[in-house]
Amino acid sequence: MVANRRGRSAHAKRRLSAVLNTVRDDLRAARDRDPAAHSTSEILLYQGLHAVWMHRAAHALYVRGHRFSARLVSQVSRFLTGIEIHPGARIGRGLFIDHGMGVVIGETTEIGDDVTLYQGVTLGGTGKQGGKRHPTVGDRVIVGTGAQVLGPLVIGEDAKIGAGAIVIKDVPAETTVVGNPGRPVAISGRRVSGPELEHTRLPDPVAESLESLTRRITELEHQLGSTQGGPEAPPAPRPPTPGPEVRTPRKG
Numbered sequence: 041m042v043a044n045r046r047g048r049s050a051h052a053k054r055r056l057s058a059v060l061n062t063v064r065d066d067l068r069a070a071r072d073r074d075p076a077a078h079s080t081s082e083i084l085l086y087q088g089l090h091a092v093w094m095h096r097a098a099h100a101l102y103v104r105g106h107r108f109s110a111r112l113v114s115q116v117s118r119f120l121t122g123i124e125i126h127p128g129a130r131i132g133r134g135l136f137i138d139h140g141m142g143v144v145i146g147e148t149t150e151i152g153d154d155v156t157l158y159q160g161v162t163l164g165g166t167g168k169q170g171g172k173r174h175p176t177v178g179d180r181v182i183v184g185t186g187a188q189v190l191g192p193l194v195i196g197e198d199a200k201i202g203a204g205a206i207v208i209k210d211v212p213a214e215t216t217v218v219g220n221p222g223r224p225v226a227i228s229g230r231r232v233s234g235p236e237l238e239h240t241r242l243p244d245p246v247a248e249s250l251e252s253l254t255r256r257i258t259e260l261e262h263q264l265g266s267t268q269g270g271p272e273a274p275p276a277p278r279p280p281t282p283g284p285e286v287r288t289p290r291k292g
């Protein structure tokens with residue numbers, strides 16, 4: 041009996057210490073990643089933190105099968121914070137939801153450690169299918185404001201998703217993705233080079249043909265002069281002249 045009580049109390053202590061460690065990690069995440077944070081007491085007011093903590097309570101109920109209570113906690117959290125996290129979502133340590141309003145995280149989402157999400161981010165599904173249908177987000181990923189990450193895709197560790205991006209395919213680790221549909225612009229800090237699209241440097245096919253014709257005529261004149269034994273030396277071929285600038289028509 042006494043041994044039983046001691047066992048329970050040791051278990052409760054271990055659980056409390058785990059909860060306190062998680063709380064400390066969440067606070068540290070906000071302090072480290074928000075340059076506007078001046079003190080811990082200020083951080084305690086952040087609704088991003090409140091949403092994460094309420095989610096941790098909701099998830100604990102969810103995994104124990106208390107689906108209604110879990111959903112109730114999550115809905116209350118949504119009402120208070122403007123952040124909707126399904127109680128089934130699995131979230132690692134140190135998640136920081138900055139500003140937060142409008143964030144939606146779906147049921148089968150998995151989020152690693154030290155991830156940062158800004159306001160308006162959706163980690164959602166693409167249809168009504170069951171099973172795993174939401175993203176898996178690696179450690180230290182940053183998802184910019186308003187980005188939509190949709191489907192059971194994988195965002196690799198240390199990836200960055202640009203503000204407003206719509207991502208529907210896997211993103212490799214350490215890759216920065218922007219735009220709609222999301223496209224990589226940097227890998228491991230190095231710019232991804234694409235085709236030359238600067239309008240003033242577009243090739244000019246008409247100028248190139250004229251240049252080639254001029255060269256050919258000069259060659260033919262030279263050959264004609266040498267077969268006729270003419271006295272005149274052929275003129276040296278002129279260096280190619282740059283083609284006329286390509287102007288793109290202005291709109292309006």
Ligand SMILES: CC(C)(COP(=O)(O)OP(=O)(O)OC[C@H]1O[C@@H](n2cnc3c(N)ncnc32)[C@H](O)[C@@H]1OP(=O)(O)O)[C@@H](O)C(=O)NCCC(=O)NCCS
Nearest residue numbers: 158183184185200201202203204205216217218219225226
């Ligand atoms: C995606 C992001 C992380 C890239 O930052 P970065 O590594 O410094 O990259 P750069 O600024 O050098 O941009 C690289 C290219 O992507 C483009 N780009 C950057 N962010 C973009 C975005 N959100 N949407 C579309 N294009 C973007 C840049 O114009 C640049 O294009 P270029 O190569 O044609 O010049 C950053 O721009 C971003 O969106 N961060 C989210 C910030 C946020 O949500 N803040 C909320 C505060 S409340």
